[in-house]
Every structure is written in C-alpha cells, then in structure tokens.
Amino acid sequence: MSSDISAKKLRSYLNPKYLKSPVITGAFFLTAAGIITKLIGFFYRIFLSRVFDEESLGVFGLISPVMMLVHAVCAAGIQNAITRFVAASRKDKASEAYSYLFTGIAISVLLSGSMAYVLFNQAPFIAISIIGERRCIPLLRIAALSFPLATIHSCINGFFYGRKRAAIPAWSMIIEQSCRVLTVYILFRLSVEAGLNVSLSYICVGLLAGEFSSAVFSCFMLAIKPDQGDFSMCKSLSFHKGISILSLALPISLNRVCISFISTIETIQLPKMLVISGLSTSDALSVYGVFSGMAIPLIMFPSAFTGSVASLLLPSVSEAQAQGNTKRIQKTICLTIGLCFLLGVACFLFFFTFADFLGKALFDSDIAASQIRALSFVCPFLYMSGTLCSILHGLGKTGITFLFNLSSILLRLGFIFLAVPSIGFSGYIYGTLVSQIFFDFLIILALRRYLVYDKE
Numbered sequence: 001m002s003s004d005i006s007a008k009k010l011r012s013y014l015n016p017k018y019l020k021s022p023v024i025t026g027a028f029f030l031t032a033a034g035i036i037t038k039l040i041g042f043f044y045r046i047f048l049s050r051v052f053d054e055e056s057l058g059v060f061g062l063i064s065p066v067m068m069l070v071h072a073v074c075a076a077g078i079q080n081a082i083t084r085f086v087a088a089s090r091k092d093k094a095s096e097a098y099s100y101l102f103t104g105i106a107i108s109v110l111l112s113g114s115m116a117y118v119l120f121n122q123a124p125f126i127a128i129s130i131i132g133e134r135r136c137i138p139l140l141r142i143a144a145l146s147f148p149l150a151t152i153h154s155c156i157n158g159f160f161y162g163r164k165r166a167a168i169p170a171w172s173m174i175i176e177q178s179c180r181v182l183t184v185y186i187l188f189r190l191s192v193e194a195g196l197n198v199s200l201s202y203i204c205v206g207l208l209a210g211e212f213s214s215a216v217f218s219c220f221m222l223a224i225k226p227d228q229g230d231f232s233m234c235k236s237l238s239f240h241k242g243i244s245i246l247s248l249a250l251p252i253s254l255n256r257v258c259i260s261f262i263s264t265i266e267t268i269q270l271p272k273m274l275v276i277s278g279l280s281t282s283d284a285l286s287v288y289g290v291f292s293g294m295a296i297p298l299i300m301f302p303s304a305f306t307g308s309v310a311s312l313l314l315p316s317v318s319e320a321q322a323q324g325n326t327k328r329i330q331k332t333i334c335l336t337i338g339l340c341f342l343l344g345v346a347c348f349l350f351f352f353t354f355a356d357f358l359g360k361a362l363f364d365s366d367i368a369a370s371q372i373r374a375l376s377f378v379c380p381f382l383y384m385s386g387t388l389c390s391i392l393h394g395l396g397k398t399g400i401t402f403l404f405n406l407s408s409i410l411l412r413l414g415f416i417f418l419a420v421p422s423i424g425f426s427g428y429i430y431g432t433l434v435s436q437i438f439f440d441f442l443i444i445l446a447l448r449r450y451l452v453y454d455k456e
Contacts, residue, residue: 033170037177038301042362044181045297048203049363051188055282056200058271058289062131063139063204065264070119072256074112075151077249078104079158080393084248085241086162101159103241108151119144131268135200142204149211156218168221172214180210251399258402262409266416270428273420287367287425294363295371302347302383329395330450336387337444344380351376374429381436388443400446408439 048057082104086097119126120141127136153176157169184206191198267288274284351358351372359369392401415431444451 033173037173040174040177040181041297042301044177044184045293046362047181047185049294049365051198052200054286054289054293054365054367056289057293058285058287059133059135060139060200060203061289061292062133062267063136063143064292065260065267066119066126066131066140067143068263069257069260070112070115070147071150071154072253072260074115074147075108075154076256077251077253078108078151078245079154080252081245081249082155082158083162084394085244086159087164089162097159097163100241100245101155104158104245105152105155107242107245108155109148112147112151116144116147119147138201139204142201142208146208146211149208149215153211153215153218156222159222168218172217172221175217176210176214178210179213180206183209251402252393254402258406259409262413266413270416270420273416274425276421277424279424290363290365290367291371291425294359294365294368295375298358298362298368298372299347299351299375299379299382302343302379303386326450329391333388333391333447333450336391337384340384340387341380344383347379347383348376351379371425371429374426375432378433378436381433381440384440385436385443388440388447392443392446397446401443404439404442404446407442408435411435411438 052060082100085100089097089100123137123140123144127140128134153172157172160166160168184202187202187205188198191202271281271284271288274287275281279287355373355376356369359365359367359372362368389401389405412428412431412435415427415434419427419430421427
C-alpha cells in the first residue's frame with residue numbers, strides 16, 4: 001500500500017504540467033547559460049593560471065570579499081525584494097511591477113555610487129591598513145567603477161526573474177562573462193606584442209567591461225519590452241514601495257553584509273594563520289591563490305544548475321504562498337532537496353576520483369589536486385544550501401536565514417583561528433565541511449512543516 005502511495009507521489013512530482021512550469025523552463029535557460037559561463041570561466045581560470053603566478057592570484061583574491069561586501073549592501077537584498085514584489089504583483093497591473101523596479105534601482109544606484117566614491121578615494125587606506133597588501137590599491141579603484149553598473153544589472157535581472165522571463169538574465173550572464181574574458185585576453189595580447197609587463201589590473205578592467213556590457217544589454221531588453229502601458233519612469237518612484245523594498249531587503253542585505261564582512265576577516269586572517277602554521281608569507285598567499293582561483297571555481301562548477309534553480313524558486317514559492325498552495329511548496333522543497341543532494345553525491349565521487357588528473361591537467365598544480373579532493377566532501381551539502389535559502393526567502397523568512405548563515409560562518413571562522421595554526425590548511429577544509437552540514441540542517445529544520453505536510 002505504501003509503495004502505491006509513494007509511486008503516486010512520484011508521478012505527481014514528475015507530472016508533465018509541473019515540469020512545464022516557468023520554474024523548470026526558466027531553470028533550463030539559466031542552467032544552459034550557467035554551463036556556458038562556467039565553461040568560459042574554466043578556460044579563463046586556466047588562462048590566468050598560465051599568465052599569473054599563484055601568489056598574484058592570491059593578491060587578486062584578497063579584494064573579492066570587498067566586492068562581495070559592496071554588492072551585499074547595494075544590490076543583493078534589493079534584487080531579491082524586487083523579484084518577490086514583482087512576482088506577487090497583479091498580472092493586469094504591470095505599472096505596479098515597474099514601480100517596484102525603478103524604485104529599487106534608484107535606491108541601489110544611490111548606495112552603490114556612494115560606496116564607489118568612498119572605495120575609490122580610500123583605496124590606499126583599505127589596501128594597506130585593512131587588507132595588508134599595497135598591490136590591491138589599483139585593483140580596488142578599478143573595481144569601484146563597476147559598482148553602479150553591477151547594481152543596475154542586478155535589479156533588472158530581479159525584475160525579469162519575477163516576471164518569469166529567465167532567458168534575459170541568462171543571456172546577460174553569457175554577455176558579461178564573454179566580454180570580461182575577451183577584454184583581458186585583448187589587453188594581454190597587446191601587452192605581449194608591445195613588450196610590456198602584463199598587469200594584474202587587467203583582471204579588474206575585464207570585470208568593469210563585463211559589468212558595463214551586461215548593464216547595457218539589460219537596459220536595452222527592458223526598453224524593448226514595454227508592456228507597462230501608459231507609464232512614466234519618474235512617476236513610478238514611490239516612497240511607500242521604497243519602504244516595502246527596504247523592509248524585505250534589509251534582513252537579506254544584513255545577511256550578505258555579515259557574510260561578506262566575516263569573509264573579509266577570513267581572507268585576511270587565513271594567510272596569517274597559515275604563516276603561524278609554518279608557511280612563509282609567499283607560500284601562504286600561493287595556497288590561498290590556488291584555493292580561490294583554481295580549486296573553488298572547479299568545485300562550484302555544478303552550481304550552474306543549482307544557482308539557476310535558486311533564482312527561479314524565489315518567485316515561484318512567493319506566488320504559491322500568496323495563493324495558499326502549500327502542496328506546491330511541498331513538492332518544490334522535496335524535489336529541491338532530492339535532486340541537489342543527488343547532484344552533490346555524483347560530484348563528490350567525480351572530484352574525489354579524478355582530483356589528481358584535474359589538478360594537473362587543468363592547472364598543472366599538485367596543490368590544486370589535493371584541495372579539489374579535500375573539497376569534494378563538501379559537494380553534497382554545498383549545492384543544497386543556495387536553493388534552500390531561496391525557498392526561505394520566497395516564504396518571506398529572510399530574518400531566520402540571516403541567523404543561520406551567521407551561525408555557520410562564525411563556526412567556520414572558529415576553525416580558522418583554532419585549527420589552521422595547528423594543522424594547516426586542512427583545518428579550514430574541516431571547518432568548511434562542518435559549517436556547511438550545520439547550515440543545511442538548520443534550514444531543513446526550519447522547513448520541517450512543509451516536509452511532513454500531506455494532503456490527498
């Protein structure tokens with residue numbers, strides 16, 4: 001009897017009508033785009049590993065948390081809020097959705113412009129006094145110019161996610177990555193032909209070019225799809241909608257800010273703790289450069305699928321909650337957990353088995369091979385976290401997600417200070433694994449009522 005019920009549930013989950021939903025079709029576009037951009041990024045990382053040494057890649061990795069912090073303050077929460085409000089807006093009142101979009105863009109541009117001004121002018125202080133690396137000064141200044149462009153791009157993507165037009169954000173991902181890589185390659189070839197030194201700043205120039213191209217493309221696609229009727233951009237700005245956006249975005253942004261801030265501490269302290277464990281400063285930066293520029297990008301490659309699903313889950317869950325469709329939410333959660341965990345197990349087996357081959361063939365690095373094998377254990381838990389977070393955000397539980405993330409990252413930070421000085425980089429790997437398992441457990445616990453819900 002129980003087997004018949006299980007078969008019936010499985011058929012309902014795999015119902016053709018359910019598989020043809022905007023979440024599935026949208027995930028297809030984003031997955032395809034994610035795979036393409038990841039493949040481009042793969043060859044890009046291999047190219048960078050051939051052009052720059054491991055220490056230089058470690059120096060560039062030092063500015064990544066700063067960029068994450070700015071994005072968290074200026075765009076991350078606002079993009080999610082735009083997606084949720086646009087998805088919940090009335091289908092016959094398009095002007096309401098556009099009002100949320102342009103109000104969100106106004107807030108994001110104001111914040112990002114302010115952050116860009118501060119970072120550009122205070123780059124020497126930040127690089128020397130906070131990061132502890134003078135070579136980061138020009139990198140920070142070039143990266144600061146991309147912040148307003150990145151926020152515009154993020155907000156428009158959030159709008160199209162809410163409207164379930166995932167093909168446009170998918171194309172913008174491909175355009176951004178392609179322009180970034182092409183710009184760096186052109187600068188590299190020009191430098192070689194002119195007999196000049198290849199500068200690390202080229203990577204940030206490529207970042208700026210990618211953000212500019214994706215922002216232009218997103219604005220163009222928004223302009224040629226005028227389904228809002230009689231609508232004025234200036235009149236769309238709403239103080240009330242701005243408060244609504246900020247009230248939902250604040251917990252998400254606070255979550256991301258805390259993550260980025262602690263990631264900055266991680267980035268700064270991890271090389272220092274590696275030095276305490278017995279490595280030289282150059283070797284410590286090299287180990288971190290391999291981790292941030294080679295091992296992690298490879299391990300995160302399968303997130304091309306889970307990341308695209310996460311982007312579409314938020315509006316779908318928000319819509320189901322607004323309709324009171326608890327059964328649909330349950331199906332979404334069960335499918336998400338099952339598919340992401342299976343993907344993680346498959347990736348664990350692949351990375352663990354072929355770590356030596358991948359490390360040598362792709363990056364010509366024994367350090368990369370050992371890090372890939374160690375990080376493979378994180379895969380089954382890593383790929384679930386983003387999608388489960390998106391479900392919680394879709395249900396409006398942004399505050400509890402912040403607490404879960406904060407607890408998980410503090411746990412990992414504890415391993416950096418306590419385990420890394422004693423056992424080296426392995427201590428950081430152990431901390432990553434334990435914190436990821438802990439984080440997923442907390443989210444599943446928060447969603448338990450949907451997991452046990454049943455209605456025939």
